[in-house]
Amino acid sequence: MFKGGYTGKILRVDLSSLSAKEEKLPDALVKNYLGGAGFAIKYLYDELKPRTPALDKNNKLIFAVGPLTATGAPCASRMAVVAKSPLTGAVGMALSGGQFPSEMKMAGYDIIIIEGRAEKPIYIAIKDGKVQFRSAAKIAGMMTTDTQLFIKEELRDQNYRIACIGPAGERRVLMACIVNERRAAGRKGLGAVMGSKNLKAIAIRGTKRPAIADAKAFKKARAAMLKNMKDSPVLYPQFSKAGTPMVVDPMTEMGIFSTKNWSATGQISMIKGLGRETQDTMIINRNPCNDCPVGCSQVKMVKNGPYAGYLSEGPEFETTYSLGSTVGVDYLPAVIAADRLCDEYGIDTISAGVSIGWAMELYEKGILTKKDTGGLDLKFGNHAAVIEMLRKITYQEGLGALLGQGTKKAAAKIGKGTSDYAMQIKGLEMPAYDIRGAKAHGLNYATSYTGADHNRGYAFQEIFDIPIPEKVDRNAIKGKGRLTKWNQDTRAVTCDCATMCAFLLDMAVPAVACQNTADLINAAAGTDFTSAEIEKIGERLNNTARLFNIAEGFTRKDDTFPKRILTESIKAGASKGQLISQKDLDEMLDEYYMERGWDKNGKPTPAKLKELGIKTR
């Protein structure tokens, strides 16, 4: 029998009336959606009227931490941020880590639901359950680091942790992100939603660690988890030292590190400038999330040359691609500078870089000219132009105003076949893995409820050659439907609902992720989840999100790829000749839908919904 022992509450904030009230966390919600993204997406599905424009005041912006956040469980100081995405029109969900999530939990909240729109820019200050609405007039337009410094001074308490938007979010740039400390809920334009609500920041301070239901069991589960982590051949020996850029070299060797807007993957090696050897020389520190013994986040700093003094918590692997290889830049100091500027402006590094890379290809093809770029010589490799274009995106100047809407909308406006080169799915720009040489990655990009998103069902099997749940050939088509479902469901529940770090799951506990999650949560919260129930929650979440998207008009035809993927093979390197034809895609989709219990159009069947206990709206 289910016992729900969560200690947190829901804070529902109405910005239109500047009021807030607390709600109890329903047991059924805990049982069926576990936490984090599960909670947030369930609320979004239940409460947001279909076809509400994403920047309408009726959109909801929901922050939700996990049941293990701030409990002392390793690597769970993370939160999901959810709204309807203005970039994709689908579910917008992004995770962030750092300190804010723990602070939110210690302030007493599992979920904060932001509704309505403030009349003037404001920020919210929350301290142990006390909510204040404060004018953001003074901080309008402010960069994210300065914003955080400012609010700490204004509140005369340096201990607040702050999630905020930069100038991009305030201007509702569709690829704006939400930044806390130097982390970001980066993708899908959630910063624009926050901006549309006239909400500059949430400052939060909590002093109470959540109670642990069964301290002895928790200690045991935690020790088991830590042992798994210690036993991992990758986690501490590699990942803790190099962070995500540890895969730049192997991905390049595998020929799937996308380059120059995916036109030159495998052809040129940017390994010298962007690879691990160079990255490692610029690391100055690790900056772990709260309660994380791994500390993958590598702080890097440029010590000399034109970008001297720039520091970023990164670049991560993905940013090494988006502000590096895909814009043809292999000068890491420029990537670090661009990364920092994205964080300060509050824009998603992936969408920004990929959009600029796309514009570079158009410029090199002559479709865009200097007249369009405002005189910028927008050819691949011009890092000064990349940096200037980030500013133009943020301040919506010239071509930047167009690129800030993402490649899908920009291509629709430019026309001239430019959408063929727009590396996006459902409007979300594609991450680094060239899916032509990693088919499960491809199917995941195509079917993720958020668009081209590597995090919603990351096929680690293709990357690390780990035979869990089974051995995988990265270029095979068959079997990818089943694999993708498994990846998506386990990741949805462990990473997105339980808000355990994705890397931990890939590298330390892939085989026992759900059991491990169940053990920790049961001990912490006094619940009695089984491993099977945990996995089911992941499936339930993916179906719920799918229903949301269907109601927004998404169909099978949106589970697809840009033309380049379908028709143009990788030209060089270890994945030379690979593509995913329409036939391959159809075959993968058919298998995937079948595995999911969805019909041929990708719609969950009544039987599946019944099995999962999902009531449609």
Next chain:
Amino acid sequence: MFKGGYTGKILRVDLSSLSAKEEKLPDALVKNYLGGAGFAIKYLYDELKPRTPALDKNNKLIFAVGPLTATGAPCASRMAVVAKSPLTGAVGMALSGGQFPSEMKMAGYDIIIIEGRAEKPIYIAIKDGKVQFRSAAKIAGMMTTDTQLFIKEELRDQNYRIACIGPAGERRVLMACIVNERRAAGRKGLGAVMGSKNLKAIAIRGTKRPAIADAKAFKKARAAMLKNMKDSPVLYPQFSKAGTPMVVDPMTEMGIFSTKNWSATGQISMIKGLGRETQDTMIINRNPCNDCPVGCSQVKMVKNGPYAGYLSEGPEFETTYSLGSTVGVDYLPAVIAADRLCDEYGIDTISAGVSIGWAMELYEKGILTKKDTGGLDLKFGNHAAVIEMLRKITYQEGLGALLGQGTKKAAAKIGKGTSDYAMQIKGLEMPAYDIRGAKAHGLNYATSYTGADHNRGYAFQEIFDIPIPEKVDRNAIKGKGRLTKWNQDTRAVTCDCATMCAFLLDMAVPAVACQNTADLINAAAGTDFTSAEIEKIGERLNNTARLFNIAEGFTRKDDTFPKRILTESIKAGASKGQLISQKDLDEMLDEYYMERGWDKNGKPTPAKLKELGIKTR
């Protein structure tokens, strides 16, 4: 009879052995030197062997707060930072405000004396009397804001206040400053001294407000002070709203806002771009020092255009000159950006801007060419070139390596008569007031123990037309000796020793500054200073500093002006035709020395030293 009731102690830190010990504050020190700069310069004079090179490990870097810091007295959260200056070779003394000084006092210290040199870069963390030495390996090269953020995270306590150097100080750039929060002990290269000691930062946290000896008397003295402030026609109505840039317009109207390296003062009006009307539009907030009800510090931010997002706590009036008018830039957003970058790099805005302005004049005269500038088109008004040159100064690249040594040393290296245009005295670059039209300012620049320094004896009488101690004609020569002595002595004790804010004294209590200071300190510390004794302390300090400089080789010939001041009159505007001839200077110096009881060479007579109770070394 003197009763010394100070509650603080001295912390003496030896970086060579990474050890620290506490010393009691000697009563005689309190009685004769009061606090702040008095304490620090007395220690420097007593303990530093003459002719010690400023970047030698035996130089001492001394931080000293005032007797009123953190007591709740208005506008006293300030500190003096003192060392032998590597820029001038004279006493280097600069003040900073903000939060750090109060934190230092609350941690239990009136003085921190830093000696020796750490073997590797370190920082010092001090919490309520507990001292830790920590490696600064990770933060080597880091900008000042990031440094402060980093240290708070590393110490796991967001409440530390931090004084640090940026990359410029680490590289011992001779115009490097020390930054706490966004304030700076800006001038005379004290950041280079800190860098030479391998000391990246001092983080300090104190939780104990100092005890007040006589709470009732203190309340009364404080109320009297606050009333004086309230009665000022300028302090709240103007200064609190606009800060120091309130004088850009009147100084321009008086024809003494120095422009284009002093070659075009009065000729062109940069008022539209740099004046108050423009400045006011960019203010987003005030950021007062601790316990300050005025809050002159105006935080400004650029909201759009090429410098969008740049925020600085400033630019102050002086920076409006140094990174604005004297480099021919009247685009305030560029000044704000340059100001912020100086703070991040940790370089003095005045010396940096004036040095660049000098190089611009040489470039326009053809003495420097693009070959020298590394291709930069270094003409007046090119703000992008100013910003790039700040980077070159910091990282000692090309011409920047030369300019970073200040105009005196740079001119000596370039030769070709370039020293004629080097706007410096004793190696310190000149502040904004074109002294040709403000003679007491001139005499003060010439005789200040720190070099061309407006703050050591600011002639507010010439600027604000306040007849205290008497009515003054700004272009008269006669009487400026006596006036300058009075200005220097009252300011030395009230601002530099008591660390009361200079602006307060100019605008609120010029006639009663010493009495006011005595009343507050006597109440706070249980001392029994009279107003006359207070003024005497100022004189004692100026004589002590003079003795220090004489031992370093300074003589009457160093109390002089650049050739331009002596031979070239202001060409236009309300001060057209003005200069200070050698004869004028000699006349002023003779009067000044006589008023001071110094001989014709500017050396204190034995009688004067006896009167002041100063023992020479």
